[in-house]
Amino acid sequence: MESLLELKDVSIDFQSKRKSFNIIKNINLKIDRKMKYGIVGESGSGKSLTSLAVMNLLSDNLSIGQGEIILRTEEEKVLNHLSKKAMRDVRGEDIAMIFQEPMTALDPLYTIEYQIIEVLKYHRKMSKKEMREKAIAMLTSVGISRPEKIMDDYPHQLSGGMRQRVMIAMALITEPKLLIADEPTTALDVTIQAQILDLMNDLTEEHGTSILMITHDLGVILETCDRVAVMYAGQVVEESTVKNVFDNPQHPYTQGLLKSIKTLGDRSEKLYSIPGNVPTPDEYQELGCRFATRCPFAFDKCFSEEPPAFQVGADQTSKCWLHDEEANPNE
Amino acid sequence: MSNQPVVLEVKNLKKHFPIKGGVFKTTQGYVKAVDGISFSIKENETFSIVGESGCGKSTAGRTILRLLEPTEGEVWFNGENLYDIKKRAFRKKRKDFQLIFQDPYSSLNPRMTVQELLVEPLLTHDLCSKKEAIEKAKEMVDRVGLSEKHLSRFPHEFSGGQRQRISIARALIVHPKLVILDEAVSALDVSVQSQILNLLIDLQEEFELTYIFISHDLNVVKHLSDRVGVMYLGQMMELAKTDDLYKEPLHPYTKALLSAIPNLSTTEKKERIILQGDVPDPSNPPSGCPFRLRCPAAHDRCVTENPVFQEVKNDHWVACHLYDEK
Numbered sequence: 001m002e003s004l005l006e007l008k009d010v011s012i013d014f015q016s017k018r019k020s021f022n023i024i025k026n027i028n029l030k031i032d033r034k035m036k037y038g039i040v041g042e043s044g045s046g047k048s049l050t051s052l053a054v055m056n057l058l059s060d061n062l063s064i065g066q067g068e069i070i071l072r073t074e075e076e077k078v079l080n081h082l083s084k085k086a087m088r089d090v091r092g093e094d095i096a097m098i099f100q101e102p103m104t105a106l107d108p109l110y111t112i113e114y115q116i117i118e119v120l121k122y123h124r125k126m127s128k129k130e131m132r133e134k135a136i137a138m139l140t141s142v143g144i145s146r147p148e149k150i151m152d153d154y155p156h157q158l159s160g161g162m163r164q165r166v167m168i169a170m171a172l173i174t175e176p177k178l179l180i181a182d183e184p185t186t187a188l189d190v191t192i193q194a195q196i197l198d199l200m201n202d203l204t205e206e207h208g209t210s211i212l213m214i215t216h217d218l219g220v221i222l223e224t225c226d227r228v229a230v231m232y233a234g235q236v237v238e239e240s241t242v243k244n245v246f247d248n249p250q251h252p253y254t255q256g257l258l259k260s261i262k263t264l265g266d267r268s269e270k271l272y273s274i275p276g277n278v279p280t281p282d283e284y285q286e287l288g289c290r291f292a293t294r295c296p297f298a299f300d301k302c303f304s305e306e307p308p309a310f311q312v313g314a315d316q317t318s319k320c321w322l323h324d325e326e327a328n329p330n331e
Numbered sequence: 332m333s334n335q336p337v338v339l340e341v342k343n344l345k346k347h348f349p350i351k352g353g354v355f356k357t358t359q360g361y362v363k364a365v366d367g368i369s370f371s372i373k374e375n376e377t378f379s380i381v382g383e384s385g386c387g388k389s390t391a392g393r394t395i396l397r398l399l400e401p402t403e404g405e406v407w408f409n410g411e412n413l414y415d416i417k418k419r420a421f422r423k424k425r426k427d428f429q430l431i432f433q434d435p436y437s438s439l440n441p442r443m444t445v446q447e448l449l450v451e452p453l454l455t456h457d458l459c460s461k462k463e464a465i466e467k468a469k470e471m472v473d474r475v476g477l478s479e480k481h482l483s484r485f486p487h488e489f490s491g492g493q494r495q496r497i498s499i500a501r502a503l504i505v506h507p508k509l510v511i512l513d514e515a516v517s518a519l520d521v522s523v524q525s526q527i528l529n530l531l532i533d534l535q536e537e538f539e540l541t542y543i544f545i546s547h548d549l550n551v552v553k554h555l556s557d558r559v560g561v562m563y564l565g566q567m568m569e570l571a572k573t574d575d576l577y578k579e580p581l582h583p584y585t586k587a588l589l590s591a592i593p594n595l596s597t598t599e600k601k602e603r604i605i606l607q608g609d610v611p612d613p614s615n616p617p618s619g620c621p622f623r624l625r626c627p628a629a630h631d632r633c634v635t636e637n638p639v640f641q642e643v644k645n646d647h648w649v650a651c652h653l654y655d656e657k
Contacts, residue, residue, distance in 0.1 A: 042522060162609065261550075264551065
């Protein structure tokens with residue numbers, strides 16, 4: 001079966017009057033139907049940009065330099081070549097998105113009813129009454145106990161968890177094929193996070209929606225996703241099933257990240273930490289691996305030549321020279 | 332750790348914020364941000380306060396340091412009630428208490444260089460001459476993992492982790508006794524967060540510090556603290572040694588909170604307690620136990636009576652009717 005969303009060699013460049021540089025480099029992802037796919041990375045790794053690129057929402061100084069973003073619903077569409085008008089039809093209908101901060105994503109000047117129905121107005125031919133009924137049904141299914149009352153409320157009257165539920169209701173009301181969730185629970189407390197993740201799992205199962213989950217929290221990935229791509233400095237460094245990545249990480253960055261989390265709580269050991277800082281885009285090395293300066297295993301080749309994504313095992317790729325038997329000095 | 336002397340004792344601390352409204356700005360009610368918490372902290376101990384947003388953990392930290400004037404209660408530090416000291420005299424005491432904030436972007440003055448930032452507290456408290464202060468600043472940047480060349484730079488030239496190092500250096504340069512870390516690592520990325528945690532642990536040993544660590548991140552708290560207090564809606568729900576609390580939580584809220592942490596193992600599936608609803612509005616808390624609206628074990632008594640915070644096991648305190656023998 002062909003995948004629902006495919007990113008082929010996508011690169012994103014930044015331009016300003018004075019300088020320009022590459023931020024995202026050669027991203028390849030495949031999201032199948034009904035799959036829950038996670039992108040995990042630290043701040044500045046480019047995970048949010050990737051999701052914005054899919055939605056064609058990049059700001060003016062950013063552009064997709066090369067590559068194709070292909071969405072396969074009834075027909076095949078190359079999203080980054082679509083006209084603005086055609087893209088509007090895709091947003092909300094085929095792909096919906098929820099954001100980290102539900103307070104800024106909801107318009108404070110309109111009631112919840114207006115904002116939910118707005119999606120239907122654009123995408124569906126329905127009477128006002130039908131739209132209202134559908135909105136209430138949707139709010140009920142996201143676990144809001146008195147939907148009729150909430151419909152007339154303004155966003156500031158709701159708590160953070162409720163707002164995020166409203167966002168999910170808005171996103172799923174057109175039954176999109178793909179839901180992009182950009183840090184959907186980061187602004188929420190743990191007990192509310194558990195509620196929301198649970199809800200997202202149930203709803204997407206029910207509607208057969210694929211999820212692209214963007215987060216910095218490996219725990220959230222493990223709870224919700226089937227496959228995961230680990231991003232570092234604008235590149236996917238490792239990609240596989242969640243189980244493989246957690247139990248058998250191949251890339252030194254993933255290994256370090258997991259080690260630093262797993263030693264947390266074990267006070268007998270010193271907490272493992274990756275030395276140095278996440279580089280900013282203007283510090284990215286032209287040549288070589290972008291992680292080389294912080295990598296404990298780096299050798300000469302890492303600084304001179306960029307590693308390709310090596311196939312490790314049946315279903316795992318890792319972008320590291322250590323997997324190349326000829327290059328690796330330790331083997 | 333258990334036979335260390337107590338340095339800080341908080342007794343029935345309350346902080347109520349008035350809600351003003353109407354034409355004449357009359358007081359129409361109170362937000363009981365902190366509503367009667369008591370605990371004591373031993374020397375060189377790390378005591379953590381955890382809770383969800385709005386539970387009053389930050390207000391508690393600030394009120395202890397008298398950055399906010401308390402509504403009621405006492406805070407005893409080395410045999411002295413801090414709230415009895417006159418404001419002017421308390422200013423001299425401030426060097427013993429330092430606070431490190433969550434956001435290293437807004438807590439450092441962007442127009443001061445690192446050297447100015449580090450020298451300022453020493454001169455404000457009149458601890459040494461300017462020349463000595465600069466020497467101390469040099470030592471301190473080195474100690475927190477930066478180098479002397481950073482002294483002439485401005486905060487915007489640093490990353491989040493480095494800024495937090497500067498905040499730490501600035502707090503510790505006056506050799507405080509008690510440091511309150513208010514979500515000090517929450518804004519940092521995982522890989523940087525662990526560097527800062529290691530630094531904090533090392534510095535605690537070296538400077539013989541007592542930490543109050545305020546956080547919502549239960550994994551970090553587990554790593555860092557000796558004892559943990561769990562707050563909900565301005566009240567302390569449970570307080571115990573870290574291992575006891577994580578292994579055998581007693582309060583239903585603590586149980587739910589711990590079960591809500593996403594686990595990091597692919598093999599074992601955790602039994603999860605999903606709480607219904609949100610944290611109630613603190614200006615209009617429920618009667619009886621503050622947690623009863625979301626509590627899976629709530630019964631009649633919880634509606635009418637607020638449970639007493641009492642010791643049910645050795646050094647394990649809990650406020651819940653389930654553990655009340657009466």
